[in-house]
Amino acid sequence: MKKLLKREGVQAFLASIICILLGLLIGYVVLLLINPNGATESIVKLVQNFFVSKRANLRLKNFGNTLTKTIPLIMCSLSILFSYKVGLFNIGAAGQYVAGACACLYAALGWGWGWLPCMLFAMVIAAVYGAIVGVLKAYCNVNEVISGIMLNWIGLYTANTILSSVKETASPYTLYLDKENPSALLPNIGLDKLFNNSTVTIAVPMALIIAIVVSIVLNKTRIGYELRATGINKNAAKYAGMAENRNIIMTLAISGALAGLGASMLYQTGYMRWECTQSSVPAMGFNGIAAAFLGGLSPIGTIFSSFFIQHITDGGSNVNTNFYSSQISDVISSVIIYLCGFVLFIKLTINKMISRSDEKKGAKN
Amino acid sequence: MLLLIQYTLIFASVLLLVALGGCISEHSGIINLGLEGIMVIGALGGALVMSRLAFLPPAVMVLLALLAAIVLGMIYSCLLGVAAIHFKADQTLVGTAMNLLATAAATVFVKAMNTASNPDNHSSEIEYVAGRKMFIVNINGFEFNWFMPLAIVAVVLVYLFLYKNRLGLRLMACGEHPQAADSVGINVYKMRWMGVLISGALAGMGGLCYILAGVSLWKFENGVAGFGFLALAVMIFGQWKPGKIALAALLFGLFRALSNTYMGFPFLASLKLPSNVYNMMPYIVCLIVLAFTSKTSRAPKAEGIPYDQGMR
Numbered sequence: 001m002k003k004l005l006k007r008e009g010v011q012a013f014l015a016s017i018i019c020i021l022l023g024l025l026i027g028y029v030v031l032l033l034i035n036p037n038g039a040t041e042s043i044v045k046l047v048q049n050f051f052v053s054k055r056a057n058l059r060l061k062n063f064g065n066t067l068t069k070t071i072p073l074i075m076c077s078l079s080i081l082f083s084y085k086v087g088l089f090n091i092g093a094a095g096q097y098v099a100g101a102c103a104c105l106y107a108a109l110g111w112g113w114g115w116l117p118c119m120l121f122a123m124v125i126a127a128v129y130g131a132i133v134g135v136l137k138a139y140c141n142v143n144e145v146i147s148g149i150m151l152n153w154i155g156l157y158t159a160n161t162i163l164s165s166v167k168e169t170a171s172p173y174t175l176y177l178d179k180e181n182p183s184a185l186l187p188n189i190g191l192d193k194l195f196n197n198s199t200v201t202i203a204v205p206m207a208l209i210i211a212i213v214v215s216i217v218l219n220k221t222r223i224g225y226e227l228r229a230t231g232i233n234k235n236a237a238k239y240a241g242m243a244e245n246r247n248i249i250m251t252l253a254i255s256g257a258l259a260g261l262g263a264s265m266l267y268q269t270g271y272m273r274w275e276c277t278q279s280s281v282p283a284m285g286f287n288g289i290a291a292a293f294l295g296g297l298s299p300i301g302t303i304f305s306s307f308f309i310q311h312i313t314d315g316g317s318n319v320n321t322n323f324y325s326s327q328i329s330d331v332i333s334s335v336i337i338y339l340c341g342f343v344l345f346i347k348l349t350i351n352k353m354i355s356r357s358d359e360k361k362g363a364k365n
Numbered sequence: 366m367l368l369l370i371q372y373t374l375i376f377a378s379v380l381l382l383v384a385l386g387g388c389i390s391e392h393s394g395i396i397n398l399g400l401e402g403i404m405v406i407g408a409l410g411g412a413l414v415m416s417r418l419a420f421l422p423p424a425v426m427v428l429l430a431l432l433a434a435i436v437l438g439m440i441y442s443c444l445l446g447v448a449a450i451h452f453k454a455d456q457t458l459v460g461t462a463m464n465l466l467a468t469a470a471a472t473v474f475v476k477a478m479n480t481a482s483n484p485d486n487h488s489s490e491i492e493y494v495a496g497r498k499m500f501i502v503n504i505n506g507f508e509f510n511w512f513m514p515l516a517i518v519a520v521v522l523v524y525l526f527l528y529k530n531r532l533g534l535r536l537m538a539c540g541e542h543p544q545a546a547d548s549v550g551i552n553v554y555k556m557r558w559m560g561v562l563i564s565g566a567l568a569g570m571g572g573l574c575y576i577l578a579g580v581s582l583w584k585f586e587n588g589v590a591g592f593g594f595l596a597l598a599v600m601i602f603g604q605w606k607p608g609k610i611a612l613a614a615l616l617f618g619l620f621r622a623l624s625n626t627y628m629g630f631p632f633l634a635s636l637k638l639p640s641n642v643y644n645m646m647p648y649i650v651c652l653i654v655l656a657f658t659s660k661t662s663r664a665p666k667a668e669g670i671p672y673d674q675g676m677r
Contacts, residue, residue, distance in 0.1 A: 030470075034477040089457045140656040145398060145457060146601070147655065149594040150648040157641040280587060286465055293458065322484065325476040327586075330469035338444065338462035341454030 005354055012296030015346040016305065019294060023336035027328055035323040042319040046329060049315035057196060064197030066307075066314050068271050071207045072097070073306040075262025076288030078214050079130075079255040081297055083144075085218055086251040087231030092133050092148025093259045094285025095155035100126035100260025101267050101282075102159035105274055108184035109166035109175050115184050115268060122264035123257045129155065130256020134249035144252070152281045164276045172277040177270045186268045203265035208303065210258070215299035227251055259285065283330070287313065290333045293340035309333050367507050369619075369626045372579070375508075377618030378516035379575045383596035384603065384610050385523045386567030391605060392527065393560025394540040394553075396669045398460025399445050400568045401593025402467030403438045405585070407569025408576045409471045410437035412583055415496025423499035427511060430496065430573060438569015439562050441467065446561040450554055453671035464593070471585040494581040501577075512574040517611075519567065524607040536560055540665035543672045553672050568593070579625060591648070595621075598651040604663050616654075620647045 004010050024043070031039035045052055050062035076093050083090035090096075104122035107113045113121070132151060136142040167174050177184055186201035194200070218224040230237040230247045238244045262284070266272060291309050295301030316329030383400055390397040397403075410433035418426055444463055448454035472489045479486040502509040527533040538546040539556040547553050575592055576583040599617055603610030624643035627633040 030473065034473075089461075091461060136652070136656055141659040141662065142652075142655045143601070143659070146594055146598055147652055149591055150598070150652050150655075153591050153648045154645050154652075157645045161639050161641045279590075286461070289458070289461055290465075321487065323477065323480065325473050325480075325487065325489075327469050327472045327476070331466065331473055334462050334466035334469050338448070338459060338466060341448045341459040341462065342452050344454070345452045 011347045011350055015343045016294050016296055019336050019339040022339055023332045026335045027332035038320040038323055042324055045318035046315040049311050052318055060195055061197045064195035064200040066310055068199040068269055070307045070310040071203045072262035072266040072284055073287055073291055073310050074207045074303055075258050076285050077291035077302045077306055079258035080288050081292040083251055083255045085231055086227045088144050090255045091145050092151050093288055094281045095152035096126040096130045096256040096259035097263045097285045098155040098159050099129040100263035102162055104264040105174055105267055106162055108181050112181050115186050118184050119264045122260045126260020127253040127257035131249055131253040134252030138245035138248045156281050160276050163274050167276050172275050173273040184268055185270055199269040199271040201269050211299045211303050290337045294336055368629060369622055371508050372622030372625050373618045374513050375510050375578045376621040377614040378512045379571050380596050380599045380617050381516045381611055381614040382519055383568050383571035384599040385519055386564035387597050387600045388605055390560045390564035391665050391668045392537045392540045393557045394543055394667045395449050395557055395561055396456045397564050398457055399463030400596055401589055402463040403441050403565050403568035404572030404589045404593050405467040405471050406441040407434035407438040407572035410434045411573030412491040412493055415493035416491050419495035426499050434569040434573035435566045439565040442561050442565025446558050450557050456669055468588040475585045489585045490582055492582045497577055497581040520607050520611045540667055543667050598655055602654050602658055617647055620650045
């Protein structure tokens, strides 16, 4: 037992579970304060999400919907995680996600491209968009959080303007992808039949593979080592002959590419359309922060934490809307992010407890 | 033109108040990225007072609304204080969480309140027409807002506090070299708490000012549209000095005001640019300005680094 607790991975997992439980508890208390009558039922339904459906068929379909939306979240949190390992807080992932969405939708609807070119185009545009943050950081010393936020808003208004040219005349939404250009829809490779849901696509296995690749690149390759070294100590990395400016720009370009891919993996399923009048940056990039930290900053952990965050976000619509609003799940996930700030403290406490009991044992012997 | 001046001044007041908050917090050594969230919570407090207590005499109502914004802002900033000062948490992460939490919590709260008073009302809006009028004096079409002089007073006070006051100088020492400050008997934790709380009060006021700028109804789902971060950019552009921050706030306020008023200028209207271009303007200007000024930035040396007594 004690040996198990000493392991880094186990500690990270425990810390995440503690964060989740506390987050849910606080969410439950908020519901209780608003109206004690339906609180228990609502929080249970929120956690159940698609399990609420009675028919197995529908349950599977809703599971598919959650999965479809988990994919871009995994990509966004990989984007944030990748930068964080290099010591950069890429809050601009939300904007890079927007850039990717704008690129793939315009390529698909305006130019009639096929799915793969659209996806690659989204990736490239988002990578360039991310690289802007990197260049500003490397050569002008601009704090990446502030430039990221500014680029989020610039991206949002740009996307709204560009995508207005491919929107329906009667509504603020972009045209239906499956009607205008079905060739831009991601292939299903049979997953649609498995889930009885046409939005489950090749994106699911792709995202899982990318998560594994990111993990390998960060931990097992020279470039990953260099990037992490730059993150830990920029000056030491420079002294050791690593091109720290190039590393910063490359990191943010890769982060951008990941976020942009995520957008393409959602919008090219036809599950969602872009709303050209939206006045806030999509929450996906910000939820990615939650998923990255909840996953203990490990690419594989991210897969599970992303699914959990999306699970409770979707579950939020199950609460009794006579009293509560679905944003309660946003409250829960933001509380979880806040608590992730205490992970270091939780790990320290666990270690202290272990060494104290070790000491006691030593004294007895 | 009058309208442009009016909007410039009011947006500059918002940015100024919030940027001064960020400035004090950073001088104490804590990066406050949660300013945006604190603004939302402060705005919520002010909006509640304005919508519920508008029957009071104007002076009392104005003071109460301000007080509500300040107190709620300070309480909310404690989230940052506890995590960053005592638990050595990552300040960027905590600030981001506070921003997300504020919008979500304010939405849930306002929706619950609206639904409780009217079961069919699921909106996240608070309306405060009467309350807003009390903040404003109409001079020949120019809407003079009490926040404009307040912002100027705040600059002077912050300047006096930081540079002409023992407490303020001690606070700044904690942002430059906390170990040295501690060695001469200054309580670093106390000073940092003071920095965080003052920034909470100022940002809370700024939030209230923001929702009073042009409208008399606020939808809390929208948050404050990146104003907290614009304020941080103002602070960096102002080189962490109150006087320069005031000038920077005016510049940014002008660009923000343009998006509200460009239709009134025949020259700008004739360009027929999409309105989104003007919406983007403050953010683009901010990026350009930061690109040119960050190189020589004079940030407090120890900002963002948790204070560890054992490091002395």
